[in-house]
Amino acid sequence: MPSLFQQIKAGQIWDFHGGIHPPARKKLTSQAAVAKMPLPDRLYIPLRQHIGVAGKILVKAGDLVLKGQALTGADNAMAIPVHAPTSGKVLSIEPYPSAHPSALPEPTLVLQPDGLDQWRPRHALDYLHTDRAHLLARIQQAGIAGMGGAGFPTHIKSGASTGVDYLIVNAVECEPYISADDVLMQHEAATIVRGIDILCKLLNPKAVLIGIEDDKPLAIAAMQQACSGKSDYLVRVVPAKYPSGGEKQLIQLLTSKEVPNGRRPLDIGIVMQNVGTVFAIAQAVEDDIPLISRIVTVVGQTLQHSQNVRALIGTPVGALLDLCGFAPEPQQRVIMGGPMMGFTLPTLQIPLVKTTNCIIAPTRHELPAAGPEMDCIRCGACAEVCPAVLLPQQLVWYAKAKDYDQLKSYNLADCIECGACAYVCPSEIPLVQYYRVAKAEIRELAREELKAEQAKARFEARNERLERDKQLRAERNQALAAQRQSMLAEQQKQQIIAAQQRLEQSDQPALSKEQIIAERERKKAEARAYQAAKAETVTDTVPAADQPAADPRAAAVAAAIARAKAKKQADAAPVTETVPATEPDADDATTADPRKAAVAAAIARAKAKKLAETAAEPAVAEPEPQKEPDPAETDPRKAAVAAAIARAKAKKLAETAAEPAVTEPEPQKEPEHAETDPRKAAVAAAIARAKAKKLAEQAGTSATPTEISTPESAEPAAPAAAIVDPAAVKQAAIAAAIARAKARQQPPPTEPEQPS
Ligand code: SF4
C-alpha cells in the first residue's frame, strides 16, 4: 500500500463530512480586471487588525508620514504594526467604528493623504542569503497577518523550525461571490511562488500543497505554470464545496488527516497559509512593501461594476462602493465578507482592514434577508451538513439556555462558524449568531477566571514573599544577636585579661574572697559613719533652746498632753481650793482667810506650771531616733518655734486655770446677800447653829441632867458667868431654826459661783 506521501504525490484527494453547495456567483468578478482604488480623502487605519495586541503608537496628530512608514511598533510577539498606506498627515488618533458586527469604536488613526504617494526608503532582502530570524522579523515588521479571515500573526505561524511535513497554501476561496484570491493567482502567480520559496526556507516542509477549487480554472493554470519547475510544489484541485476552505477541512481534503479537538495543524506536522498572505510575504521580503493594501471583491447587483479592487487599508467601504457605481436600495444591506460568514455593516464609514476580502451590496432579491425565527423541528439537516461533525441543534439549545458547561461538552469550540447549518435550517434559526454570542460569553468568563487565577496567584506569591521576608528578618536578627553576644563575650574576655594583666603588672597579690568581703564591710561601715555624722551636723545647726524639739510632731503631742494636764489641774484647782471659801467648815476658820487662799492659788499655779513643764520635757528630751523626719518638719527653726508656741500656750492655760484661786479670795459676806446665796445661807446656818449650841451650853449649866442628853452635854461646862437667860436661849434656837428653814428653801448649788 502506498504511503500517504505517495498517495498525495499521486494526486489523491479525500473528503470531509458535510458541506453544502451554494451558488458560487464568482464569475461576476473573477474574470474582470483588478481595478485600482484612487486615493480617498481620508484613510481610517485601526491600530489593531489582527488576533493579538496593538503595537505601540509611534506618531501623533500633525505628523507627516511617508508611504509604508510604521505608525505603530511591534514591541512584543503578538503585536503587529500598521503602516501608512500613503504619504500624508496624521489628523488624529481617535475611536472609530470597527470592522465588526457591533461596530464598536476602537482606536483608529485618521490620515489625510497628500496625493504624492511618496514612499519611505525601502530595503529589499535576498531571502536565500538572509537567516530565518531576519526573515521572520521582516514578516512581522511588515505587519502581515492571516489574510484569509483569521488574522493570526504570520511570523508566529511561520516560525516552526522542525516537524513540518506539509505546507498547505490555501487558495480554495470557497465562499460564494469572493474571487480576490482567484484574480491574485491569475496575475501574481510568480510572486506567490516566490513567497512559497521563502516559507519553505523557514519551514523546510516535505512538500507544498496548493489547494484550489475546481471552479477557478485560470488560477489553477497560472499556479501550475508558476510551479512547473518545483517538483515539491503540488497544485491540488479540489471539488467546489462549501466550506472546503476551512483549515481543518482543507487539511482533510489534501492529506486525509484530521486535526484533533483543541489541537493545531502544526501538531500533526502541517502549516497552512492563505495565498494572499504568501503574496504579502514575498512583497515584504523582496520589495520591503508592508501590508498596506489588498485585493477586495466588491460585488452585488446594486453596483454598476462588480469587480476586484486593489485598495489601501483604511479605505472607507462607502468609497469602494462609490468607485463601483453603488446605487443603494431602501434598507440596503452591505455585507463585509462572504454571504456565509460575513456580517452586515452598521455603517459605510467602516474601513477596509487586512482581513477584508469581500464587500457585497446585494439587492433584496439577490440575497433575501432571513425570515422570522421558528422553532426547531428536529429535522437534523444542520447536523448532516456540519463539517465539524457537531450537533448544531443541541448547541443552539444550550446556547439559548446559557449552559456553558454543556456547550463545552458538545465541542462548541470546534465550530468554524461556517454557517452551513443555518443555510439549510428550514426554521430559519440564525444558528451561527447564537454560537458567536455563546463563544463571546465563554471567552469573557474565561478571561474573568484567568484574572481571578492571576489575582489569586499574585496574592499567594505576595503572602509567600512576606513570609519569606519575615523568615529572612528573623534569621538576620538571630545572626545579629549571636554576633552581638559573641562580641560582648569577647569584650568581657578582653577586659578580664586586661585586669589580670594589670594585677600582674602591679606586683600586688590578688585579693582572696575573704579580703574582698572584709573590704566591702569596711566600706559599708564608712558609709554608715558618714550618714551618722551627717545627721549630727543637722542636729547641731538647730538653736540650743530648740534642740529637743527636733521631732516637731512629738513636741506637739507633748504640748497637747501638757495642755490637757494643765486644764485638768485648773479645773481641779477651784474645787479643792475654793471649797473652803464657798463652803467653809465651821471648825476650820483658816479656809476663809484670803491670804491663805492666795497662798493656795500660788501653790496651784506653781504645780500647774511644773506639770506643764514636766509634760513638755519628754517631748523635748526624747526625739524618736528611728523615725525619718518629714521634710517640712526637719527645719529646726520651725520646729523650735512650734515648740515654743506650744509651751507658751500650756503656760497660759495653766495660769488661766490658776487665776480663780488666786484672784478670788472669798469676799466678805454682805448681810443683805446672805439670804440669797445658799452657800452664805449655809454658812449663816452653821454660825447660827454654833451660836445656838454655845447658848445651849451656856444654858445647860443651870438645867437638870435629864435635859442635857445631847452629846454636847459631855463637853466641859462653861463658867458660871457665861450662863444666859433661858429666854435668850429660846430666841437663839428660834433664829437657828429660821436659818435652817431658809437654807432648805434655797436650791442646791450647781457650781461654784464665779467671781466677777
Ligand atoms: S456553523 Fe458550526 S455548527 Fe454550523 S455547520 Fe458550521 S461548523 Fe457546524
Ligand code: SF4
Ligand atoms: S436544521 Fe434547524 S430545524 Fe432542523 S434540527 Fe437543525 S436547528 Fe432544528
